[in-house]
Amino acid sequence: MNDFITIAIPKGRILEESVDLFGRIGIDCRELLGDSRKLIFENPLQKMRYMIVRATDVPTYVEYGSADLGIVGKDTLMEQDKDLYEPLDLKFGYCRMMVAEPANLATHDDPSAWSHIRIATKYPHVAGNYFAAKGIQVEIIKLYGSIELAPLVGLSERIVDLVSTGETLRQNGLVEVETIAEITTRLIVNRASLKTKHERISGIIRNLEQVI
Structure with missing residues (x-):
């Protein structure tokens, strides 16, 4: 399971726009938009895992490495001031x-x-x-x-x-x-994950940059 990439995403409008954005780079996570009460979804084929969490908890899960990546508003990042890498402005949720x-x-x-x-x-x-x-x-x-x-x-x-x-x-x-x-929505990355899963995470960042 260590070769999975785990992404923490909050519910609501950010979730819908995130699913659409990932779909545009070939990452299929439409299952997240169903009415299931599950909090963790896995796509074994793409080796992706998704955690549905409160927006205010996204930086904590990423900082401590429970998630490799997270999607969260800049307001939450400004308030919490966590030790994270913030490579990308996703340009939605303005x-x-x-x-x-x-x-x-x-x-x-x-x-x-x-x-x-x-x-x-x-x-x-x-x-x-x-x-x-x-x-x-x-x-x-x-x-x-x-x-x-x-x-x-x-x-x-x-x-x-x-x-x-x-x-x-x-x-x-x-x-x-x-x-x-x-304020806009940002992609955040766990600093250790960026080193240990550098190729995959860098690829996701590059692909997102191209479609934003």
Whole structure:
């Protein structure tokens, strides 16, 4: 089994786009799109194994070598800062990591004058680094659910969150104030696997580069 390549992939839209992308380089993993509750799928002919995991767990499985490769959003990589090789931007799953605040606050707010603020976010590491680099003291409240709720109930003045179309912000009376980063989906590789399975992994990376 050591000659298998194991890939950790999260469920949802990333899974669908990943299956399509791998199909374009001749790696057939359409079985992953079925309604099975299996978490590990194997293709003995192609010597490929796939693990279905939570997006936030993908870097951990790859860093510790349980998976050779992983597919995950750049936001997760920025937040976790794992020791991984990140060779490829897969160019899908685009969104922006933004600072947002209530529209009525934004009408008279000046971000350049911020000195001490309170932020609610799923990304405390990214938010803390961002504001520290700007010399702004920040109190960070970590949430796991709907971040947009925090300013509406007075938990925080502002939020740091991912924004795609911006519709959820608008419906909750929030506006974008600053862009922290543009986010896309990335291919990540375990550093030891890149040495021990160099030929196969390099081939996958080259083939993906050609179709992206």
